[in-house]
Amino acid sequence: MLPFVPMVKGYFADDATRAERVQKLFDTIAPRYDLINNLQSFGLHHHWKRRFVALANPNVEDHALDLCCGTGDVSFALADSGTQVTGLDFSQVMLDYAKVRDELTRVTFQRGDALATGFPDNHFEIVTIAYGLRNLADFEGGLREMYRVAKPGGRIMVLDFGKPSFAPWRWAYFTYLKWMVPVFGKIFCRDAPAYAYIHESLEHYPAQDGVDQMLRNLGCHNVAIHRILGSAMTINYGVK
């Protein structure tokens, strides 16, 4: 009789192997990450990230921490305002691509875990996480760490895929994520499960309303949700 082999659906796992699998996923797709982002969002992710950074209102005196920085889009946009930026990610391969893009070495990129950054309490005026919180093994733990390292008055901001409340739009959007986006992964990375992961992880993510509640529970004020394309993308905002 054959030994029992657990069925591996892909990169998503709702158990202790989650971080390890997510890291492997991003190490694998790093060379094509920026290209597929452009294709799957029709180039719109640049606009969403610019809006996200504008809401953070960065200035030259600020220190910003960009968690799950990946190849650095948000880190660079924050640095454009003269803000001192640290970009942190646990995928060395994603960081290597970020460093290649950082010709002027404006950003300090470092390897680390968003759930335990090692930075002191009350340290940053801005703490961002773009398309990162959904990937963490502990969403509340990630927000707790963001709150801990933010200065009083510091902005805590999350950009991620949202869950539209208008049912027909949600159906169309989830259908696109579930069936079309993996095709990009298959064609450009030879790895459909890597891009099926977006839909799988979103199903397990509390999204804009859950994150809003968690920010309130942490004691943030000025808590708000900014909705893009009928909540296909959302920005959660809170001030420590």
Ligand SMILES: C[S@@+](CC[C@H](N)C(=O)[O-])C[C@H]1O[C@@H](n2cnc3c(N)ncnc32)[C@H](O)[C@@H]1O
């Ligand atoms: C979808 S990418 C987002 C990259 C970038 N922020 C952007 O918007 O393009 C998610 C990133 O989160 C990183 N990541 C996931 N879990 C992490 C963790 N626990 N600690 C640090 N980085 C993590 C991955 O390595 C990956 O680079």
